[in-house]
Amino acid sequence: KQITLQNLFKLKSIQNIAQTLDEQTEENGDNAVSTCLIDLKPDGDAVPWFMAPPIGGSPLCYLPLSQTLAHDQPIYGLQTPGLWDGRTPYERVKDIAAVYLADIEQRFGRVPLRLAGWSFGGIMIFEMAQQAQKAGWAIEDLLIIDTAPMSTFDDSVFDYMPDELAFTAHILQAADPGGDDRNKRLEAMYHAAMASGKNLPPGLSLQQFDSLTRSLMASQIAYRSFEPAPFPGSGRLVIARDNPQWDDHDYHAIWQPLLRDMTITLIPGEHNTLFDDENIATTTAVFTGLK
Numbered sequence: 001k002q003i004t005l006q007n008l009f010k011l012k013s014i015q016n017i018a019q020t021l022d023e024q025t026e027e028n029g030d031n032a033v034s035t036c037l038i039d040l041k042p043d044g045d046a047v048p049w050f051m052a053p054p055i056g057g058s059p060l061c062y063l064p065l066s067q068t069l070a071h072d073q074p075i076y077g078l079q080t081p082g083l084w085d086g087r088t089p090y091e092r093v094k095d096i097a098a099v100y101l102a103d104i105e106q107r108f109g110r111v112p113l114r115l116a117g118w119s120f121g122g123i124m125i126f127e128m129a130q131q132a133q134k135a136g137w138a139i140e141d142l143l144i145i146d147t148a149p150m151s152t153f154d155d156s157v158f159d160y161m162p163d164e165l166a167f168t169a170h171i172l173q174a175a176d177p178g179g180d181d182r183n184k185r186l187e188a189m190y191h192a193a194m195a196s197g198k199n200l201p202p203g204l205s206l207q208q209f210d211s212l213t214r215s216l217m218a219s220q221i222a223y224r225s226f227e228p229a230p231f232p233g234s235g236r237l238v239i240a241r242d243n244p245q246w247d248d249h250d251y252h253a254i255w256q257p258l259l260r261d262m263t264i265t266l267i268p269g270e271h272n273t274l275f276d277d278e279n280i281a282t283t284t285a286v287f288t289g290l291k
Helices: 017-031 059-068 093-108 120-134 164-172 182-196 206-225 251-255 280-288
Strands: 037-041 049-052 075-078 113-118 139-145 234-240 261-267
Touching: 037 059, 037 093, 049 059, 049 093, 049 120, 059 075, 059 280, 075 093, 093 120, 093 206, 113 120, 120 139, 120 206, 139 280, 164 182, 164 206, 182 206, 234 251, 234 280, 251 261, 261 280
Parallel strands: 049 075, 049 113, 113 139, 139 234, 234 261
Antiparallel strands: 037 075
């Protein structure tokens, strides 16, 4: 059975980004994208959740969750550095995790951390917890949602594209015209993808599309190269009950050596439907049922 990287994140996670960034730019000026933190629901006095994004790089996939959590529960998304802000994307999980923690500390200080992440985001928060604990932070909750390190899978199970445009075409299900001229390929793919009206937000610029291709590739490299070490603390693993990936892979056997103090919760839905309308209530319940 082939499991492609396309199954590891949701294409909806990159929709509406251009509009959101435009709104942030109007409100915040030049500092709009100077941080990875995205205010999904900043109001409330409870300890905030910090949500790492799937491989697409945007935390906007968590907006349904932000709308169903308690009114006093803040939730902040973490946006992949380099996705839209002009920085060179990082190709190591440890580097991305360090940037996320630095941005959290700069804004909030060393608050107790509630970390959650779905898909590739679950890998990110696992590394964030490692670094934070070593630095003396308190980890209040670690919620890993329907994922596993790439190193635990047979490499042949996953598709790998050594070229960022080919990989983007694969992820977006878009045509790649090929050829040696990268700029021509990029422009042709951009116009075709925008004309299709699928998977990309209206108003996305060619420059933003180029940033997306580079970010996707860097995240793929980071995911594939990450070798996790056992985490001495506790955490919670949430598994999508209907994800066919787990028909062939034992999530308990994968995670038990890495997270010995672990509880496992199965919830309804496939990997890509956990935050959809039909499953958001049961997914939200996992967040409210703190360990």
